[in-house]
Amino acid sequence: REVNTGRPILGEVPGVEVGDEFQYRVELAIVGIHRLYQTGIDSMKHNGISVANSIVDAGVYSGDKHNAEVMIYSGHGGNIVGKNKQPEDQKLERGNLALKNSISTMNPVRVIRGWKETNRSGKLVTMYVYDGLYTVNRYWQETGPHGKLVFMFELRRIPGQPKLRQKSKI
Amino acid sequence: REVNTGRPILGEVPGVEVGDEFQYRVELAIVGIHRLYQTGIDSMKHNGISVANSIVDAGVYSGDKHNAEVMIYSGHGGNIVGKNKQPEDQKLERGNLALKNSISTMNPVRVIRGWKETNRSGKLVTMYVYDGLYTVNRYWQETGPHGKLVFMFELRRIPGQPKLRQKSKI
DNA sequence: TAGACGTAGA
């Protein structure tokens, strides 16, 4: 089967339900809930402007927080993670701009959460779970640990969706 | 299905035949003919020394040549491809050392060849084909276009294998 | 911890 069948989707993706788990980013791309292999913020043109349609929160940025209703998500860029790169202020472009635009358009954003766990082979694997639809409430800038500006986005889970309950481990 | 079931294999991999085609590097890892996602040279310990068990020739290095019987393959390291990196002399380590060791052990090395083609959707995709088993005959150093030393390996296809004939396009 | 002939989308 080909990766990325069809156009990017805003909102619910047919056949994918809250709580569905995946092991690889490529699976997210195949089922269509997040097309990008590495990038955390996926975006698309909607009525002429770029809006976010999905994000992956792999829990790698210290500023990120997640509870049942509200999550705080860091923008990308500025090489926060990168090794031998100089950190820079994040810019309001690409995914960051898309997330900002989604505040006014109030479009649903799919949220996928990732975490690490040890499978029965004793191997550390990354797991991803589809958390459901969120809207973006607001954004601001913070100074990161490296002294450079980082965008922060607050998202709120759209009410009425099934509660997220992790399936049995492996 | 998990990536990398079992231990690395030297020589033929059950279920994989000359001419079998793949679209993604991850598929090579899954079937077990080349475990590494990006690295061109896969190696393993055999009788205590590191030998090469498979290589992927994606045709990206100008020094590489391939005909029906003999192929010339560049070593890795030195950031030949990298963008904003300074090129360096390649070192006789990792995959380069493994390929050199395979000269004296005369162990079979699986060769996978890659190329780019346009599918019917008009999208440029990379394809890989399993070419069969080779032995490493000799190696030497050359000065690359960037003025740094590059290892070159000459491999010869083991006789008696089916001829490689590409399957029909898509 | 770092390296590697990856991938797709902007």
Place this chain on the structure above:
DNA sequence: TCTACGTCTA
């Protein structure tokens, strides 16, 4: 052309 919360082995 370049970015990106990848993913593996050593």
